[in-house]
Amino acid sequence: MTNSYKEITEDLQDIIEQIYKQEEFDRLLAYGRGLFSGLIEPVIVDKEAELDLDRLEFTDEAYQMLSKYLLKNRELKQVVVAKPCDTRAIAFYISENIIARDNLIVVGINGCPGIKDNTACDECDSKNPVIADYTAGNLMPEDEFAKDKSDLKYLLSEENQVTRKNHYTKEFMRCTQCYACRDACPVCYCDHCFVESNQPVWLEAGSGPEEDMVFHLMRTMHMPGRCVNCGACEMACPEGIEMRSLTSHLYHQAREYFDFRPGLAVDQKSLFSDYNEEDPEPGFLQQEGD
């Protein structure tokens, strides 16, 4: 069974109090309630700074991916409160040598009860942390969370190309090119994103269906083997664009064909650097009648 938000919050407060007493670290990343807004926001504080432990909280609104903030200060020793999807992103960072394991103290959330309005939680296949130094809540038996992905109609894989193109053109028309999806995504961490490149210019300034499509499809193409299916992109989108159907599609395909899910272990090989002669060759490489 999943844990209640209250249990997790209480556990987290105890654990963090303990960490303050026992551990050497530079910075804490946790969730807390906003002073004026009352909304759940990331609490990012240095060890020396004052912190009211009672402010820390975990609720169904803690949708932000704290793993993303680890990248800003890789050289510091950081304590991070991590949902299971966050721990997968962290394991992925470690497997890619982006961040050192020794620089992290991971407070994982066991039996994650999920995030409100996040459709990724409905198809979540990792409700316990992949790596953790401390854990809040009780571990959830693996067989309790379904691996069934039978009802993923939104993926549009059955639809023909024209329907799909029309759907995404309409959906991406709303894109304001704020790039919040990219900024919120824990595994979008290129030092220099192609949208910010001006030599060559991949993306013309201004809005237009072509520009919107170029951005979203190019981001999608960078995602297979990286996307941990956390849903942060859609949660961040101010226009409610359902771009996760693209990345999620690739996530499920990699799982189906190669039994590959990113961020399951710190020594995992990446999807594209690991090859096996037995691997299926789906898609355009497959000839008719194969």
Next chain:
Amino acid sequence: MRLKKLNSEELIELLEIFFAEYDLIAPFKVEQGRLNRVLFRKIRQNNEIPSIYLKEMPETTPKNFILPRDERLDFERFNSEREENENSLARAKTRLFFGVRSCDLAAIELFDDVFLDEDYLDPFYESRREKNIFIGYSNQILPPNNFQKELEIGYFDHQLAPAFIYEDLEARGREHYWLKIKAGYQFSKDVEAHLDNLETGEIGNLEKLLNDWEDKFTGETDFEIKNKLPFPEKEVFNQVDWQEPTASCLGCGVCTYYCPTCFCFDFFWDGSTKNRAWDSCMFSLFTEHASGHNPREEQHQRWRQRLLHKFSYHPQNYNDKPGCVGCGRCIYKCPVNLDIRNVINAVDKTLVKGGQASEER
């Protein structure tokens, strides 16, 4: 001043008359992905009028119509059209924005200060700003995270709106809507004829109602700004710890794109025509030089610019008026719920500590 009382049907009738006369733009509730949003839209057909949704504050503002996200700056065409017909816009209908909150009206006033400045007149803005009527709206619900009162922007009136509509969500029948029309303002004949048929309301009753609402709003948050605006640039620039309150910023442009007062834009060429599109000081490219040097390398420096523009530079240039109207959109649209009030608070506290706080505010 005239005051009319209306029920829902009478309001719809009135809007139908507006629709016949003007290009009517009003807020609608729409479902987009996981979001239920309220957006301003141009009305195309009469039967859309009953779906106008006023109760919650719209996510968009008239900014999207007056200073659009993308704009072609075709000076040649623009000038020749102006010459051909001295009043080229006379052909177009007047636009009527219905249901605009007082803070959003204050934002348009702010744009006027910037773009209609005699020395730096923006003809493209000017042409869009001509022939607009705003009808204000208010009800007894304070929009989430709104802090316009702290910036001395009233909830229930604004000089840009010749008429204001108040909705008493608890009342039924003719007490439901109150339409206030400013002294001396006349709508067209058809509208006036319709207005004549409506029941007249007692000003005293409305004032009592609005006082009740205002009392309800006070004490909703602990937020206050102790220092007088503009914030003293030098002290604030150097003394405030900008990193701590802005540490969670992702660097997306959401706060600025949904802000009713942000007006920075980027020029770019499309073939041989010049264009401009909204830009955001939250982006790393915003100040990047051709050499590759960026004077605002870190996100907290970009935040410092955003806050100082709104609370130091803008009030310095425009009679102490802040470059923020306190609508609260940047707070609830932010993908990580970063609250600008926390940052203002950090500045305010630093100034109080440093003895910069003025005696009064």
